[in-house]
Amino acid sequence: MFSKNKKVDRLLTFYLPLTMMLSFTIFPVYWTLNTAFKPEGDIVQRPLQYLPINPTVENFAMAWNNVGFAVFMKNSLIVGISTVVVVLICSTLSGYALARFEFKGKRAFLLMLLCTQFIPRSMMIIPLFVIFKNLGLISNPLALIITYTAIEIPFTTILMSGFIKNVPKELEEAALIDGCTKLQSLRFVVFPLLLPGIVATAVFTFIYTWNEFLIALMLTNQQSKFTLPVGLSTMMGEFNVNYGALAAGSIIALVPAVILFAYAQKHLVNGMGGAVKG
Amino acid sequence: MINRKSAILSYFVILILFLMGCSSEKHSSPKSPEQDEQVTLTFWYDNAGVHRTAVWENLIEKFEKKYPHINIEYEGFLKDSAKSKFDAAIAIGNGPDVASLYTSWLPEYTSRDALLPLDTQFTEWGEREKINPDTIAFNRSMIEDGRLYGIPYSQNLDVLWVRKDWLEQSNLSSPKTWDDFFKTVEALTDKEKNRYGYSIRGGAGSSFQLQRMMYAYSGISDYLIDGKSTIDNPLHIEFLKKYFALYRNYTPISDITNDYSSMLEEFDNNNVGMIQHNIGSFGQHSKFLSPDEFMVIPLPESIDGHYVVEDGNTMNFSIFKQTEHPEEAWTFLSFLASQEAQSYWNKEVGQMPTHADVFEEQWAKEAPHLQTALQVYTDPETKFFEPPFYLTDYTTIRTTLVEPGIQEVLSGNKTVEEFLEEWSTVIEETYGRYEEYKVHTNRH
């Protein structure tokens, strides 16, 4: 009797709400997948098909070959990975400074980080355009890497400093006594302990660059330099929106991010834990 | 001391002259055999999509075979963001060499000193007489200095696309007058069958389509008379009241946010019986519907009994001023405007060429949408109204004031009278400022 009650309780307080939350999460993805596997005519056909009656991979082939998703994917990877590397270096250093030192201007620096978040990105496009024109970097992936790095540094710095605070200072001091330099202690003692935080920062940054649209749209002119979201939007141009190919393109764009998540979700939770606990 | 100073100075002067001499020599020496030098030009197109990009790339491939020393770099933009890309590029002097521009953009970009006048090259061009002289004259008339800044390569016209099979099922003939138009919309609506008679474009781009409808109805061909706008003319009020009364009753509710692609979708997916769009969507309709299922007809003649059409509904090739290779840019431009290129492009895209010889080609004679457009454009009674493209913020007024205004009226937050009055007031104010500015600069 007791165990039956417990089961009902578990069902009502755990399985039911979890199923509801997950259905809300999964449904749009399922519907996109469903659309991606339908031939063009079937998508608008009524009654709606909840599973494709004539499944096809045509749409994927179309997106990959004709639209050039292979190139977009490559560009997105280049921009994403480079940004992650630069952001990690900068934010680890500045996060360390915030976590471990008291220095003049610390509050001002923090305030500066916060203020950068207050301006809508759309207003920064023309000034950025001027900067990169003068640097000769329009349509160059470097322009995106630089901009994304600048945009990501404020948040990732706060993230990293939160995480570094959680690494016991005594460990570091012990390393210093053992004759390590400051940088060495950072490299051999702090860094390994920071790994979950670093993974979280990397994932956070990568997801941002992978998804950013407006700046990439405005700073790139050549199709051969488009990132995935910009490439995806070219499929919505002109007259007819080919929903099947668009859905297939969306799925292609989604796969690397999902793989990254599946791999990193544990670190992500641990890393964020260090940062937000403060 | 002075001697020493002047000696050093003269030494530097000589050094600088020497270096300059060297460098200018270096620059000029490889330039002399001009054919050997590879030139790269950038070409911008403002309504890129998978299909049109392929069309341009085919043309470019042909061109590069013909002129191996010129490379063309194609850069296509999305319709919605293209204008802002051009704007930003011009603001910082970073435009392309050659671009396709709407006629309505030409006055703004010439006033911002972005484009190269093409009069000389055009008069020397072998095919110049083939290009529709009206379109050339119009392009000149719009610009204050009267020069030619864009060579038209494609003309467009707003028409009605109608479901032929639906008309036949209801025993209706295609609408010839505005009364017919409204009656047909009502008759084609059958909500039981999920059929609506019409679809209004209420989202992005709604303003210029609506404007063409208004003038086609009223028969008015002056946009401004002595600084007073005809936008709020009683005939336009009368028309809009009837036209917007169709919304929800005979059209889908989502019309209020419909952009062109969703509007075309409604038509091609058997949801609506009639839409107003330009001839360029012919290809799209033929992809989804058979020739027995749809037809194209002109917008009805006005209540005065003649067609009224917006002037300058053309697309042009222009050369940007900062190009380093104006000659090669013209070579490319004249190739794109030639019969061969115009024929291929307009056939693929479904628009009307400006080159007279293309109309003699078989495909053009058989294309119903081209014939309809030709019928309207060549009718001696047809009148043209000319929107004030020369007001440089004309586009901004349309997108930030008129288009949200249309949605306000459709959702019942604003009356037709309020909306038209607001619209015409802003046009008049901007026009006044423009006149003031003209007087002001002439005085200097």
Place this chain on the structure above:
Amino acid sequence: MSYSQEVNEPALKINKAVQKKRFTKKKLIPYLFILPSFLFIMGFLFYPIAMVFYYSVQHYDISAPYYNRFAGLENFVQIFTQDKLFFPSLLNSLKWVVSEVGLQLVFGMILALLLNQTFKFRGMIRAVAFVPWAISGVLASVMWSLMFNEHMGVLNDLLMKIGLINEPMAFLANTSTAFGAVVIAELWRGIPFFAITLLAGLQSIPNELYEAARVDGANRWKTFIYVTLPQLKNTIILTTLLRVVWEFNNVDLLFNLTGGGPAHSTTTLTMYIAELAVHGSNFGYGSALTVISFGILLVFAILYLRLSRYEKE
């Protein structure tokens, strides 16, 4: 004595010099550490922001350069006295931020509590639950506009099957439903971020606290109120603050799903600014609006941190 003093004095001097040198070097270290970040921010964020402030007192229209001149406070006066869209869009921003952050917090908390329990395939299910966070605005817009569609949308189909509606609704085209529809789509994308940070916070709560609560006979609700929530306080404050700022400035879905329409019913202040920046060309006016929204966020952030007593027990 005197001898030794004479010998020692130079040595002392050297020692002091070394110390001083070390001291300045040590003082420099934090600045060296923040230098790369500082340079990136100054060069590529600060300059654009400074431009916005500069242009807010100018008439600057890139499509009509001949109107350009110094404007003083004219732009601001116009915003407060003549702009018919300013206050409605500000109100929409408020509605947008409150509903997004509020709902994301509630549902994010529920999801985090669920995912914090032990069950089979936990890693995989967590990964699935976090997926919407990894989906771009463009992509999410595609997905949701497919589902919201009046004619072929699956939501209409489902609602009609259940019998909740009799005829298809145009969710995004109706002034009374458009806002809610975009809120739901953005909610879908926003819950995971809260869930991740809250889950992280939950995991760092010491188990002893729960044990103690159980011994005291507290039920689930009381445990949540008296143990979990206080422990999550700093996490919640920081996450909601960041989220308020981000959601205030977030227009991805609004831009792609409704474009601020119909009839401005989904135009938030940031959406209004984006529209001016992308479609209009009046950069001066847009800058003035941006300065105002900057001020609002700054005041909010300071007040929020003060009033919530962040990092204070």
